[in-house]
Every structure is written in structure tokens, then in C-alpha cells.
Amino acid sequence: MASAPLMPVALRIAPFVTLTALVLWTGFDVLAVTEPRLFQTFAALLVIGTLGLALANLPGWGWAQPGGFVALSLSYFGAHVIVLGVDVLAGLAFVTLLFVHMATRSAAERFAPVYARPLGSEERILVNAALGRMVLRVAFAAGLGLLLPLLAADLALTGIVPARTIPSAVLLAAAIVLVVALLAILPVLERRTT
Amino acid sequence: MRTSLASGLATTSLVFLIAAMFLLSWHLVLLSLPPAIILAVGALFPPSVPKLAAVRSVSRERAPAGMPVEVELSIHNVGPALDLLEVVDVVPRELALAGGTNHTIAGLASDGTLRLHYVVRPTIKGDFRIGPVRVRSLDPLGLGAEDASLPVESRIVVAPAMEDLRRAKLAPRRTRPWFGQVPSRRIGIGTDFWGVRDYVSGDEVRRINWKASARLDRLFTNEYEGERSGDVVIVLDARREAFVGTETDNPIEHGVRAALGIADNVLASRNRVGLIVQRDVLDWVPPAFGRKQLYRILDHLVHVRPGGEWPLAHIAWVLQRFFPQDALVVLISPLSDPTALSAVMSLAAGGYDVSIISPSPLAIEWRLGKQGTEHDTALRILRIERENLISELRRVAQVIDWDPSTPLALPLRRIERWLPPP
Numbered sequence: 001m002a003s004a005p006l007m008p009v010a011l012r013i014a015p016f017v018t019l020t021a022l023v024l025w026t027g028f029d030v031l032a033v034t035e036p037r038l039f040q041t042f043a044a045l046l047v048i049g050t051l052g053l054a055l056a057n058l059p060g061w062g063w064a065q066p067g068g069f070v071a072l073s074l075s076y077f078g079a080h081v082i083v084l085g086v087d088v089l090a091g092l093a094f095v096t097l098l099f100v101h102m103a104t105r106s107a108a109e110r111f112a113p114v115y116a117r118p119l120g121s122e123e124r125i126l127v128n129a130a131l132g133r134m135v136l137r138v139a140f141a142a143g144l145g146l147l148l149p150l151l152a153a154d155l156a157l158t159g160i161v162p163a164r165t166i167p168s169a170v171l172l173a174a175a176i177v178l179v180v181a182l183l184a185i186l187p188v189l190e191r192r193t194t
Numbered sequence: 195m196r197t198s199l200a201s202g203l204a205t206t207s208l209v210f211l212i213a214a215m216f217l218l219s220w221h222l223v224l225l226s227l228p229p230a231i232i233l234a235v236g237a238l239f240p241p242s243v244p245k246l247a248a249v250r251s252v253s254r255e256r257a258p259a260g261m262p263v264e265v266e267l268s269i270h271n272v273g274p275a276l277d278l279l280e281v282v283d284v285v286p287r288e289l290a291l292a293g294g295t296n297h298t299i300a301g302l303a304s305d306g307t308l309r310l311h312y313v314v315r316p317t318i319k320g321d322f323r324i325g326p327v328r329v330r331s332l333d334p335l336g337l338g339a340e341d342a343s344l345p346v347e348s349r350i351v352v353a354p355a356m357e358d359l360r361r362a363k364l365a366p367r368r369t370r371p372w373f374g375q376v377p378s379r380r381i382g383i384g385t386d387f388w389g390v391r392d393y394v395s396g397d398e399v400r401r402i403n404w405k406a407s408a409r410l411d412r413l414f415t416n417e418y419e420g421e422r423s424g425d426v427v428i429v430l431d432a433r434r435e436a437f438v439g440t441e442t443d444n445p446i447e448h449g450v451r452a453a454l455g456i457a458d459n460v461l462a463s464r465n466r467v468g469l470i471v472q473r474d475v476l477d478w479v480p481p482a483f484g485r486k487q488l489y490r491i492l493d494h495l496v497h498v499r500p501g502g503e504w505p506l507a508h509i510a511w512v513l514q515r516f517f518p519q520d521a522l523v524v525l526i527s528p529l530s531d532p533t534a535l536s537a538v539m540s541l542a543a544g545g546y547d548v549s550i551i552s553p554s555p556l557a558i559e560w561r562l563g564k565q566g567t568e569h570d571t572a573l574r575i576l577r578i579e580r581e582n583l584i585s586e587l588r589r590v591a592q593v594i595d596w597d598p599s600t601p602l603a604l605p606l607r608r609i610e611r612w613l614p615p616p
Contacts, residue, residue: 066202073206077225081213086221095206095228102199106336110280110299117295120311126300130278133301137334141235145228153224176211176223176230 007115011108018101023050025094026076033083045075073098088153096146103138107131200236200337203229236337244331245273248344250283250324256351259316262292263350265324267310269302276302278332281310286322288441289314289350299332318442319354319450319496323347351496354447357455362606364459366424366522367547384421390414423465425481427517428453428491429509430498431527432473437500438528438555439562445528445553448598450495452526452551455602457491468521469494470512474501478512481521506537510544522547525591528555529583539590548591556580557597 026046033039052068055061076094080086111131119127210226213219246269253264267283283296294312302308316322325347331340381388390403393413406414430453432446439445457467461484468481469491477497479490506527513523523546527534541548556576563569580595587593594605 066198069202081217081219081222086219086225088221088224091221091225092228095225099203099228099232102202103336106197106199110332114295114298117291117297118293119295123295123298123300123310126308127298130300134278134334134336137235137239141232141335144235145231148231149224149227152227176207176226 008112011112011115015101015105015108018097018104019053022072022094022097022101025097026072026079029084030075030079033079035083038079038083042075042079045071045078049073049075069098069102089150092146092149096142099145100138100142103134103142107134107138196338197336199335200233203233203337207233232335233337236333236335239277239333241278241331241333241338241340242274242276243340244271244276244279244329244342246270246329246342246344247272248327248346250327250346250348252324252348252350255349256353257316258353259319259355262313262315263289264311264313265296265348267296267327267346269308269310269327269329269344271302271304271306271308273304275304275306276331278334279308280330280332281308282328283310283312283324284326284328285314285324288318288320288352289316289322289324291315314350316350316352318447319352320499321496322350322352324350353492354450354454354495356458357451357602359455359459359603359606362459362603364426364456364606365463366426366460366465366520368520368522369422369424379419380422381417382419382422384418386419386421388417388419391417423463423483425466425468425518425521426456426460427468427470427481427513427521427523428456429470429513429523429525429527430472430495431506431525431531432471432498432500433502433504433506433531434500435503435530436528436555438530439558443558443562443598444500445530445555445558445598446498446500448553448596449526449528449551450498452553452596452602454492454495456524456551458488461485461488467491468517470509470517471495471498472502472504472506472509473498476504476508476512478516480516481518506531506534507540510537510541513541513546514544519545522549525550526553528553529580529587530555535583535586538587542590550587550591550593551596551602552584552593553596553598554580557599561599 023046026049030039030042030046033042049068049070049072052064052071054068056063056065056068077086077091080091111127111134114127207226207229210222210229214222214226248267248269250265250267252266254261257263265283267281269281278299279302280299281297285291285296292313292315294310296310296312298308298310300308314324325345327344327346329342329344331342333339390406391414393402393407393415397415401416403414403416430446430449432449436446436449437444441447453469457469460467464483466481466483467487469479471477471494477494479487479494481487482490509525513521523541525538525541525548527550529550529552531537538548538550556573560569560573584593584595596602596605
């Protein structure tokens with residue numbers, strides 16, 4: 001862990017680093033679009049998204065954050081789906097980086113004010129442990145989010161799971177919807193039983 | 195409670211799925227997986243509902259403004275272990291954090307205890323409550339949270355800083371038939387020589403004027419001016435229009451300081467003191483003697499907040515009904531009300547001795563405002579208006595135009611006695 005005065009700075013910088021990476025990445029991909037009208041559309045979405053996410057850091061502008069994410073994602077994935085073609089590995093990395101950005105932003109909002117104040121040694125150990133646990137869990141989730149779909153793609157391409165027919169795609173989609181729905185109601189069910 | 199991040203991930207996953215079905219693209223199906231996987235990891239470790247018991251202790255429940263107060267909060271987990279627990283001990287903004295922290299995030303094992311130690315420094319007087327303790331149990335991925343509020347409150351009463359008026363002499367002109375320290379212009383028990391009269395059987399031997407007796411060959415007795423006590427009623431104008439400036443630097447806060455200093459000084463010389471505060475309600479303390487009365491007055495002054503839009507003349511109603519006629523009325527007001535002149539005149543016409551201490555709102559505004567030519571001109575105009583009002587008031591009352599950045603004792607020292615104007 002960084003020394004005491006560096007922690008709040010590092011926490012505050014981390015979301016900006018990930019956001020810069022996302023914007024640059026999207027910018028490079030959008031530049032590859034040759035059709036002028038589509039280029040203008042995606043560039044406009046990129047600018048709107050970047051502005052929205054930057055403004056969301058100002059007090060009272062929090063509402064701009066979801067719109068910023070939507071615009072940035074539309075710019076990247078729109079360019080790939082319509083013009084450039086979807087590259088699975090890059091797409092998965094982009095989605096995972098989006099999640100890492102959101103998680104670091106949330107961690108910065110929570111932990112930076114705590115580190116900004118003088119902490120006792122015992123208290124510092126507790127806060128460091130909490131931050132470590134959060135970072136570890138985010139890294140674990142991001143790793144799984146990147147690796148499992150790649151594994152699934154590998155399995156599909158090697159023919160173990162024939163995912164390239166319409167019925168199988170529909171079945172797979174339905175299964176995923178079911179899983180998401182179950183995940184959504186799981187905490188509620190758990191709370192009722194306790 | 196699901197966070198917006200969880201909802202965002204679920205929506206992203208569904209959008210990719212729907213897009214995949216429309217575009218018949220297996221790539222997009224794969225892209226819908228990461229959000230779902232992250233949601234699944236989050237669902238494996240949902241945040242527990244916090245079951246906590248909190249105890250707070252404060253180093254002192256009564257403190258003067260500016261004195262640090264130590265706060266110790268202990269939170270005991272009587273429920274399941276909590277992965278990430280965010281704790282905020284809600285502190286009113288008037289209590290500035292001077293050390294430690296009232297906000298932390300940590301894991302808390304079952305049956306574990308989390309301690310927060312911090313120091314607050316009250317910036318202004320008031321009756322403040324620390325608490326409740328707000329806690330949020332978080333999933334480390336930030337996908338879910340469980341909130342709770344622990345209703346633990348601690349009260350801190352902050353007394354205003356007192357103006358040092360030890361060297362100022364404040365005494366009412368009219369006295370009451372009780373022994374005190376105010377010369378009464380009547381013969382009685384006192385220390386100031388009044389005159390000489392013929393000795394009467396029963397006079398104390400120590401009061402015989404031996405020089406006069408030897409010169410005139412018969413006995414004479416010294417007489418002294420009786421020292422008695424009187425009544426002072428402090429009227430504090432805390433109406434909304436009296437508020438000019440900041441939370442700490444405004445005529446009402448300075449008026450409270452002045453009122454407390456005057457009450458202390460007048461009570462110390464064995465007079466009775468009463469108080470009327472004109473705020474959103476008309477609040478008053480009937481006149482009484484002694485230290486207890488000072489605490490009673492302090493208790494009322496602690497709760498003074500700007501409010502109310504009563505005309506200043508309303509204090510006459512309370513004065514006539516609940517306070518003695520021969521009391522000295524010390525009005526503490528910035529005189530920003532245009533009806534102040536008529537109100538004071540009607541009080542004087544009603545037979546009251548009126549003295550006015552006016553914390554200057556112009557001085558406060560000048561300190562806070564921008565300095566420039568237009569501001570200079572505006573200040574000059576306002577100052578002329580105020581001086582006109584004060585000179586008119588001086589026909590019926592003694593007026594002290596007080597710049598609150600200077601000690602009140604300075605202008606008070608110039609007044610020997612609270613005599614009515616000629």
C-alpha cells in the first residue's frame with residue numbers, strides 16, 4: 001500500500017486513468033471509421049460520453065454519469081458492430097475495463113475521504129484491509145468476466161457447444177436471461193429466509 | 195438494496211443479448227457474459243444486513259465556543275460478519291472536525307468492535323446533537339448495499355464566548371428597595387459620604403463625626419448614600435432582518451455575546467436582570483438575582499437563532515406586562531429596522547430608561563464585502579443614514595454604535611453611568 005498522503009491521491013487518480021484509457025481506445029477505433037456521417041455520429045457520441053463522465057465528477061452533476069457511459073459504449077460498440085466488426089477479445093476487454101472504471105470510481109468515492117484524514121495505526125490497518133479486500137474482489141470478478149467468455153468462445157469454436165445456429169443462440173440467450181433474473185432475485189429471497 | 199452499478203451491469207447484459215438476437219451475432223452473446231459473471235460473483239457474497247449496537251461518549255456535554263470536545267464511538271457487531279462496513283457518525287456542520295475521523299470503512303467480524311475517535315470544535319454557540327450513526331454494509335464489488343441507522347444521540351450545549359466587561363460599570367439609574375451596589379441618591383447604608391446631622395440617641399459610635407463635634411461642641415453623625423440594587427432588562431433583537439454577515443460574524447451572534455457579558459456584569463453587582471429575545475417567538479426570562487439567573491439567561495441565549503418578522507414595537511407589550519416599570523432597558527439591536535426609532539421613542543415615552551448597544555451591520559458588511567469605489571460610496575451613504583438614525587435616537591436614549599471587531603468594553607467604558615440623555 002502507498003504511504004498515507006499518497007493514498008487519497010492514488011485513489012482519486014485511478015478512475016481518471018481508466019477513463020482516459022477507455023476514451024483513447026474508443027477514439028482510436030472511431031478514427032478508423034471512414035464513412036464521414038458515421039464517423040461524425042460516433043465522434044459526437046464519444047465527445048458527449050467523455051463530457052458526461054467528466055462532468056459527473058462535479059458536485060450536482062452525478063446524473064450525467066449513466067448517460068456518459070451509455071454514449072461512450074454506443075460510440076465504441078456502434079463503430080464495431082456497424083463498421084469495423086466485433087473483435088471478441090477487444091470487446092470483452094472493453095466491457096471489463098468499463099466495469100473496472102466503475103468499481104475504481106466507487107472505491108475512490110468511498111475510501112479517498114477516509115484516507116484524506118489522519119488515521120490511527122489500528123484504524124489504518126482496518127481500512128487498508130477493507131480496501132485490499134475490495135481490490136482483490138474486483139480483480140477476481142474482472143478476471144472471471146474476461147476469461148470465462150473466452151473459454152466459452154473457445155468451446156463454441158471447437159464445436160463442443162454448437163453456438164452458431166439460431167436455435168442454440170436463442171437457447172443460450174434464454175439461459176443467460178434466466179441466470180440474470182435468478183441473480184437479481186437471489187438477494188431478496190435470501191433476505192426473506194433469514 | 196441494489197446499487198446503480200448492479201442495475202447498469204444487468205441492463206448492459208440484456209442489451210447485448212437483445213442486440214445479439216436481432217443481429218444474429220454470437221460475438222455479442224459473448225459480450226453479454228462479463229456483466230452477468232460479475233453480477234454472479236457479487237451475488238455469491240451479498241452484503242449482510244448490519245445488526246449493530248453503538249455507544250457514544252463525549253468528553254463534555256457543555257462547552258464554550260471554540261473548546262475542543264472529544265467524541266468516542268464504539269460499534270459492536272451483534273450480527274453476521276460484515277465484509278465492508280461504511281460508518282458515518284453524523285456531526286452537525288457547526289461542530290468542525292478538529293482531529294480524527296467520523297467516517298470510516300472497515301470489515302467487521304461477528305462479535306467484533308469498531309472504534310472511532312475524533313475531536314470536534316464548536317464554531318458557534320448552540321444546542322447540538324451528534325448522531326444518528328449511519329452505517330452501510332457493502333458488497334466489495336459495490337453491487338449491493340444494506341443501510342441502517344443507529345439512533346444514538348449525544349447532546350452538546352455550546353455556550354457563547356463572553357465579552358469581558360469586568361472594567362465597565364453598568365448600573366441602572368433607578369433603584370429598588372434592596373441592598374446592592376448602586377448609589378441610590380438617598381440616605382442609607384453605604385460607603386459614600388452624604389452629609390452630617392445632629393447626633394440622635396442610638397446612633398453608632400463609629401458614625402460620629404469627631405472633627406465637627408469638637409469644632410461645634412456638640413455631637414454630629416455622618417450620613418451615607420444608600421447603595422441599592424436596580425433592575426436591568428436586556429432586549430436582544432434576533433429577528434431575521436438583524437442577520438447580516440456570516441454564521442459566526444453577524445449582529446445576532448455578537449449581540450448574544452454582549453447580552454451575556456452585560457448580564458454577568460450587572461448580576462455581579464447584585465442587581466436583578468431579565469431578558470427578552472425577539473426571534474421567531476418572543477422569549478423572555480423574568481428578572482432575578484444571582485448566579486442561577488445567569489445560567490437561566492445563558493440557557494435562553496444558547497437557543498437564539500435568527501427568525502421572525504415582528505415589529506420591534508412588540509417588545510413594549512412584554513415589557514409592560516412582565517417587567518418592572520423602573521427597569522433600565524438595554525436594547526441590543528443592529529437598528530436595521532426602519533421602525534426602530536418609533537419603537538424606542540414609545541418605550542421612552544412609557545417611562546423606561548433605554549440604552550441601546552448597536553452592533554454595526556455596516557462594519558460587518560464592510561469586512562466581508564468587496565472594496566471598491568462604488569462600495570465606498572454605498573458605505574458612505576449607509577453610514578450617513580445610520581448616523582442620522584443614531585443621532586435621533588440619542589434624543590431619547592443612550593446609544594453605543596459598536597464595531598463588533600473591537601471589544602465592547604471600550605465603548606462601554608466611555609459611559610460612566612447609564613443616565614438618560616439631557
